[in-house]
Amino acid sequence: MAVKADAKVVVVGCGISGVAAAHRLVSAGFHHVRILEASARSGGRVKTGRLGDNIVEIGANWIHGPSEENPVFRLARKYRLLDPEALSPENQAMDVGGHPPYVPNIFCSSGRKLNAEDLHCTQELFAELLDESSNFASQGGEPWSCVGDFIRSQIQQRAAEKWKDINATTRSLRLCMISNMLKLECSINGAHSMDEVGLGAYGLYKTLPGLDCTFPGGYEGVVKNLMAELPSGLVAYNQPVRCVRWNNTETRENPVMVECDEESIAADHVIVTVPLGYLKKHHSALFHPPLPLHKLHSVQRLGFGTNNKIFVEFDSPWWDADCEVIYLVWEDEDDMVDQVPDIPRSWIKKLCAFTVLKPTERYGHVMCGWIAGHESEFMETLSEQEVTLTVTQLIRRFTGNPTITPKRVLRSQWFHDPWTCGSYSYPGIGCSAQDLENLMEPLPTKGSQSQPLQVLFAGEATHPHYYSTVHGALLSGWREADRLVSHYSSVSPSERLKSNL
Ligand SMILES: Cc1cc2nc3c(=O)[nH]c(=O)nc-3n(C[C@H](O)[C@H](O)[C@H](O)COP(=O)(O)OP(=O)(O)OC[C@H]3O[C@@H](n4cnc5c(N)ncnc54)[C@H](O)[C@@H]3O)c2cc1C
Ligand SMILES: *[C@@H]1O[C@H](CO)[C@@H](O)[C@H](O)[C@H]1NC(C)=O
Numbered sequence: 001m002a003v004k005a006d007a008k009v010v011v012v013g014c015g016i017s018g019v020a021a022a023h024r025l026v027s028a029g030f031h032h033v034r035i036l037e038a039s040a041r042s043g044g045r046v047k048t049g050r051l052g053d054n055i056v057e058i059g060a061n062w063i064h065g066p067s068e069e070n071p072v073f074r075l076a077r078k079y080r081l082l083d084p085e086a087l088s089p090e091n092q093a094m095d096v097g098g099h100p101p102y103v104p105n106i107f108c109s110s111g112r113k114l115n116a117e118d119l120h121c122t123q124e125l126f127a128e129l130l131d132e133s134s135n136f137a138s139q140g141g142e143p144w145s146c147v148g149d150f151i152r153s154q155i156q157q158r159a160a161e162k163w164k165d166i167n168a169t170t171r172s173l174r175l176c177m178i179s180n181m182l183k184l185e186c187s188i189n190g191a192h193s194m195d196e197v198g199l200g201a202y203g204l205y206k207t208l209p210g211l212d213c214t215f216p217g218g219y220e221g222v223v224k225n226l227m228a229e230l231p232s233g234l235v236a237y238n239q240p241v242r243c244v245r246w247n248n249t250e251t252r253e254n255p256v257m258v259e260c261d262e263e264s265i266a267a268d269h270v271i272v273t274v275p276l277g278y279l280k281k282h283h284s285a286l287f288h289p290p291l292p293l294h295k296l297h298s299v300q301r302l303g304f305g306t307n308n309k310i311f312v313e314f315d316s317p318w319w320d321a322d323c324e325v326i327y328l329v330w331e332d333e334d335d336m337v338d339q340v341p342d343i344p345r346s347w348i349k350k351l352c353a354f355t356v357l358k359p360t361e362r363y364g365h366v367m368c369g370w371i372a373g374h375e376s377e378f379m380e381t382l383s384e385q386e387v388t389l390t391v392t393q394l395i396r397r398f399t400g401n402p403t404i405t406p407k408r409v410l411r412s413q414w415f416h417d418p419w420t421c422g423s424y425s426y427p428g429i430g431c432s433a434q435d436l437e438n439l440m441e442p443l444p445t446k447g448s449q450s451q452p453l454q455v456l457f458a459g460e461a462t463h464p465h466y467y468s469t470v471h472g473a474l475l476s477g478w479r480e481a482d483r484l485v486s487h488y489s490s491v492s493p494s495e496r497l498k499s500n501l
């Protein structure tokens with residue numbers, strides 16, 4: 001085995017996990033580190049764009065749980081990328097369990113605006129059930145296979161008791177609100193439906209304290225600052241890796257060949273950070289020999305869905321000055337279903353909420369619509385004009401105001417991004433902690449006689465608790481770099497001598 005400084009390490013993918021891995025390896029004294037990135041840019045799903053003069057996030061939006069334990073928060077603070085409020089001890093101490101208490105405006109499909117109080121008990125019950133959904137992982141023996149079935153069954157049971165003095169109209173409206181909340185959970189989880197999110201593993205996801213904050217200058221600032229500390233020329237752009245040929249026993253020195261379109265690169269170690277969506281689609285071409293079956297099964301069992309944003313800008317607001325989120329409740333949806341039956345005709349019904357970009361002095365009147373699932377994937381195929389028209393009709397209907405007209409519209413298209421194939425990962429039906437273990441397990445697997453740590457796996461989907469987040473991705477990159485660092489420091493000098501002879 002080569003000594004650390006000589007070891008050749010190739011990182012596949014220049015998202016936050018790849019950058020974090022390379023950064024840590026270079027800092028630890030590895031001299032031959034390269035990143036191969038398929039696209040023309042770094043950052044991956046951290047992607048800052050523009051809407052007119054405004055900075056908007058096409059990908060990651062918030063630091064989820066900005067507090068001391070969150071490494072993205074610590075980096076953002078170090079690089080001075082945050083507003084003072086986000087740094088305050090009060091903000092860091094706020095524990096919202098992943099659901100910040102945004103001030104809502106609620107509009108119905110008949111054009112009625114509801115009072116926030118009308119939402120309150122439904123929201124409370126829903127939050128209670130999400131909480132209970134999280135408890136199954138530790139207990140085992142979950143009563144339903146998916147979160148959707150669990151929530152529906154519990155609402156039916158508990159509403160009979162809790163809402164027994166409520167008249168049929170109000171009861172029906174509350175069930176419509178549940179449909180809305182299920183759709184919002186689809187966006188949060190990056191799933192087509194909560195019927196595809198496994199109940200047993202739902203609680204694996206952990207939150208951190210701190211009220212979610214954004215980057216006034218754009219999320220990409222974190223990536224740019226990390227990259228600035230790397231040697232220049234370390235990243236090769238427009239270099240999609242087509243195949244990782246590992247377990248090569250012909251030459252003793254470089255067990256892995258990384259094949260790109262025009263070039264093949266020999267390496268001792270490859271850290272693969274491609275998104276799970278890409279892995280699901282391309283694993284058979286990407287690995288030779290193929291992934292071991294237990295790993296492949298986990299790639300298939302873990303979920304990777306689509307969540308997109310539709311930014312809409314207005315000359316003047318049609319929501320209250322203090323409003324932070326707008327919910328759209330369809331009054332014909334008391335079936336508690338989060339999937340739209342006729343997608344080409346009715347995909348817009350999946351767009352369940354808009355968050356309002358704050359502060360207004362910075363952004364003007366911009367809101368961000370959230371749409372998940374196959375409906376979102378269909379939306380990606382439409383022209384920007386078609387999306388604009390449909391969103392305009394939606395807003396006019398829910399406000400009852402036929403004159404409201406957006407100034408600008410911009411949407412993300414993560415499903416059709418060839419290097420992402422969706423948005424982020426979630427535990428699918430039947431998943432357990434073992435699937436995440438399998439996903440991060442290096443190749444060759446334990447007990448093999450061939451050279452250890454040839455292929456390592458990082459990226460959002462490989463974090464046991466913080467999957468689907470930027471901090472999870474970052475930590476996974478550091479984890480795999482540390483695996484190599486400790487591997488080289490645990491090799492005794494005599495062994496090193498032997499292997500060099
Ligand atoms: C709409 C949306 C909103 C989100 N909001 C938040 C949020 O508010 N907060 C939060 O914490 N997280 C959020 N996330 C999730 C977060 O963005 C991701 O978890 C994180 O950025 C993933 O980083 P990564 O390094 O694992 O993957 P990526 O950033 O996807 O990086 C992987 C890289 O690999 C490259 N690649 C793919 N295939 C190849 C190949 N064959 N060869 C070479 N390179 C390849 C890709 O081009 C990409 O650059 C959001 C994501 C989306 C899509
Ligand atoms: C049902 O109850 C709500 C308030 O609880 C009330 O406003 C409404 O008029 C009632 N509707 C009917 C049909 O009784």
Ligand SMILES: *[C@@H]1O[C@H](CO)[C@@H](O)[C@H](O)[C@H]1NC(C)=O
Pocket residue numbers: 247249289449450
């Ligand atoms: C890797 O190579 C070794 C030695 O040639 C062989 O025994 C083993 O089966 C190979 N592993 C895979 C997954 O091909």
